[in-house]
Amino acid sequence: MKYLGIEPKRLRFAVFEFTGCEGCELQLANKEETLLAFLGAVDVVEFREVSSARNGAYDVALVDGAISRTDEVERLREIRARAKVLVALGSCACFGGVNRMKNACDLDQANREVYGDHPKETLPTRAIHEVVPVDLKIPGCPVSKAEVERIVQHLLFEVPYQFPVYPVCLECKQHFTVCLFDKGQLCLGPITRGGCDAPCPAGGLGCWGCRGKAADANIDEFRSIARERAHGEREIAERLGFFGGFEEHS
Amino acid sequence: MLFRTLAKPDFKALVERILASTEVIGPKRVGTDRHGRPIHHYLPVESFDEIDLDYETTEFSAKTYFLPYKENLCSYRFQDDDWRQEIRYRIQPRAIIGLHACDIHALIKLDKALARDFFPSPYYISRRKNTFVVGIDHDPCEGGFCRSLGTDTATHGFDLFLTDLGERYFVAIGSDRGFRALSGLPAAEITEQDTEDYLRVRKRIAAGFKTEINVQNLPNLLDIEFESPVWEKWGGKCLSCGSCAMVCPTCYCYGVSERVSMDFASGAKTKQLYSCNLIDFAVVAGGHNFRPNRQTRLKYRYYHQHRGFMEAYDEPKCVGCNRCGRTCLAGINPVEVIRDLQAEDET
Ligand code: SF4
Ligand code: SF4
Ligand code: SF4
Ligand code: SF4
Ligand code: SF4
Numbered sequence: 252m253k254y255l256g257i258e259p260k261r262l263r264f265a266v267f268e269f270t271g272c273e274g275c276e277l278q279l280a281n282k283e284e285t286l287l288a289f290l291g292a293v294d295v296v297e298f299r300e301v302s303s304a305r306n307g308a309y310d311v312a313l314v315d316g317a318i319s320r321t322d323e324v325e326r327l328r329e330i331r332a333r334a335k336v337l338v339a340l341g342s343c344a345c346f347g348g349v350n351r352m353k354n355a356c357d358l359d360q361a362n363r364e365v366y367g368d369h370p371k372e373t374l375p376t377r378a379i380h381e382v383v384p385v386d387l388k389i390p391g392c393p394v395s396k397a398e399v400e401r402i403v404q405h406l407l408f409e410v411p412y413q414f415p416v417y418p419v420c421l422e423c424k425q426h427f428t429v430c431l432f433d434k435g436q437l438c439l440g441p442i443t444r445g446g447c448d449a450p451c452p453a454g455g456l457g458c459w460g461c462r463g464k465a466a467d468a469n470i471d472e473f474r475s476i477a478r479e480r481a482h483g484e485r486e487i488a489e490r491l492g493f494f495g496g497f498e499e500h501s
Numbered sequence: 502m503l504f505r506t507l508a509k510p511d512f513k514a515l516v517e518r519i520l521a522s523t524e525v526i527g528p529k530r531v532g533t534d535r536h537g538r539p540i541h542h543y544l545p546v547e548s549f550d551e552i553d554l555d556y557e558t559t560e561f562s563a564k565t566y567f568l569p570y571k572e573n574l575c576s577y578r579f580q581d582d583d584w585r586q587e588i589r590y591r592i593q594p595r596a597i598i599g600l601h602a603c604d605i606h607a608l609i610k611l612d613k614a615l616a617r618d619f620f621p622s623p624y625y626i627s628r629r630k631n632t633f634v635v636g637i638d639h640d641p642c643e644g645g646f647c648r649s650l651g652t653d654t655a656t657h658g659f660d661l662f663l664t665d666l667g668e669r670y671f672v673a674i675g676s677d678r679g680f681r682a683l684s685g686l687p688a689a690e691i692t693e694q695d696t697e698d699y700l701r702v703r704k705r706i707a708a709g710f711k712t713e714i715n716v717q718n719l720p721n722l723l724d725i726e727f728e729s730p731v732w733e734k735w736g737g738k739c740l741s742c743g744s745c746a747m748v749c750p751t752c753y754c755y756g757v758s759e760r761v762s763m764d765f766a767s768g769a770k771t772k773q774l775y776s777c778n779l780i781d782f783a784v785v786a787g788g789h790n791f792r793p794n795r796q797t798r799l800k801y802r803y804y805h806q807h808r809g810f811m812e813a814y815d816e817p818k819c820v821g822c823n824r825c826g827r828t829c830l831a832g833i834n835p836v837e838v839i840r841d842l843q844a845e846d847e848t
Contacts (some may be wrong), residue, residue, distance in 0.1 A: 252764065252765055253765070254579075254761060254765040259765070285762075285763040285764075288762070288763035288764035289763050291764070292763065292764075292765075400763050401760070404761060404763070404765075416779070416780050416781050417741070417742070417743060417776075417779045417780070417781075418740065418741070418742045418743075420740070420742035420743065420744050421742060421743040421744070421747065421776070421779065424561075424570075424743070424744050424747035424748065424828075425570035425571065425747060425773075425774070427542060427560075427561055427565075429531065429532055429534075429540055429560065430744075430828070430830075432830055433534045433535055433540075434532075434534075434535060435535045440742075441740040441742050441830060442740070465741075466780045466781070467741060467780050467795070468740075469738075469739065469740045469741065469795065472737075472738050472739075472740060472831055473740065476830050476831060
């Protein structure tokens with residue numbers, strides 16, 4: 252399996268889940284038409300969703316979910332120590348994700364509300380990179396399998412992968428979607444990193460920013476645009492805070 | 502130029518005749534904006550009645566039928582030690598009914614850059630040549646400033662061009678193909694009455710323009726105002742989203758990327774339209790960014806529209822449709838930006 256005469260590296264992949272919905276992991280097993288080729292290009296040594304195999308050594312650890320318990324911190328540190336490349340997979344791993352919302356609440360109260368009289372040990376939600384150094388972040392809720400494939404291809408040939416840096420609006424326009432601001436809705440498209448192909452606006456739902464902040468996002472102008480169109484401070488803050496990708500602005 | 506008149510039902514018959522064998526694109530109403538105004542897009546239609554020839558403007562230009570946002574440039578497949586490349590130009594015929602004069606000028610400008618310059622694009626040419634273009638006159642759209650740029654009337658660049666005279670169309674024939682399309686239809690030689698009516702309609706349209714910009718000496722003014730605070734003011738608002746270039750009928754910038762199949766046996770080169778407002782537009786090998794801030798990028802967009810293209814082709818690239826102004830969430834629009842620059846020049 253050469254490309255342009257060059258043999259790709261054989262890399263051993265392991266997949267681990269933390270606090271999250273496992274949607275990103277499911278994505279990995281998605282896209283059936285290329286699944287065999289995908290599994291043929293990599294050696295999966297640990298991945299609950301597709302195999303029960305457990306085998307010590309791996310090169311690349313794909314980590315999905317956020318960190319919200321002490322035992323998770325320990326487990327993540329161990330993975331970091333063993334992996335050559337640690338990849339944060341999905342918005343929870345990259346930013347804390349929806350789980351991060353609990354950080355705005357009183358932790359004890361949140362605990363009681365969810366677990367009643369049997370509270371669980373819990374920490375404020377953190378993204379993977381807030382606990383250990385991360386080599387690569389693949390945002391998305393869930394991640395796109397097509398993008399994961401391309402990134403894996405780059406890893407196999409040891410060439411850096413270039414994420415799109417433009418905001419969601421570009422691809423949204425390229426799908427001829429009528430702008431949601433024109434329909435009176437709020438949309439984070441102008442400040443969110445593109446590359447997802449703008450499926451949410453195309454489906455009539457404003458972007459919630461699952462891919463995090465676009466390069467050099469003009470947050471101030473975005474806020475004034477939203478305010479001018481009568482979106483309240485609370486609505487704007489909630490939207491910015493949803494996936495945790497705009498943490499410093501929400 | 503040859504002129505004829507054609508009764509409206511006969512024009513409908515013409516379009517239906519084209520529809521029998523060819524894909525037809527026309528302005529179609531797709532919704533209503535938050536101010537209650539209709540939104541139109543150029544879309545494929547299945548019957549003449551889906552076309553709304555009274556449309557004011559469209560949100561997107563018709564550029565996509567000549568320069569698609571995404572286009573496969575070539576596919577390749579490896580086998581043993583060899584490889585095969587496949588290139589397919591789009592040659593299926595197509596008709597676009599109801600382009601306004603500004604959009605026909607946009608095609609003429611694209612022709613200059615993409616069909617007649619040093620590096621003609623076969624991808625563009627095959628689409629352009631195989632597209633039958635029917636234009637139509639209309640009362641000025643809100644905010645459009647085409648008259649200031651001389652793009653409010655078209656005398657070439659189309660196959661047929663219609664002016665609505667009530668019961669009938671005044672038809673300008675712009676090509677052999679246009680002439681042949683009328684064959685078998687009761688298109689009449691024009692009478693004095695037709696000419697009179699035509700000129701009256703043209704006068705009414707010309708008198709309807711409310712928006713103007715002064716483009717006199719604009720290339721020089723742009724050079725003089727290179728350091729103007731106007732760029733700070735408008736550029737500071739820019740979201741670097743590229744929406745303006747996407748809806749613009751004459752923006753043709755693009756990037757090319759390669760996608761390789763997961764089994765590494767095949768791949769494709771894809772072209773995607775891009776915009777000079779996007780942050781990495783001027784990043785070069787080695788990583789240096791010649792235009793790292795939004796103010797500079799916005800400025801260069803205006804430079805290409807009104808100065809760079811002028812230098813290369815003796816005319817501005819902008820046709821004054823104001824689609825960029827309407828689409829920009831930050832309210833950045835050529836009329837105000839250029840007026841601000843001129844005010845700057847006067848103080
Ligand atoms: S709908 Fe959202 S992503 Fe699409 S153009 Fe409007 S603001 Fe941008
Ligand atoms: S449009 Fe926004 S919320 Fe939807 S997938 Fe893209 S980045 Fe995520
Ligand atoms: S001028 Fe407006 S539409 Fe163009 S990139 Fe800037 S914000 Fe986007
Ligand atoms: S720059 Fe704006 S006004 Fe000029 S042609 Fe492009 S979209 Fe139309
Ligand atoms: S440089 Fe900018 S203004 Fe010129 S064609 Fe490209 S995107 Fe349009």
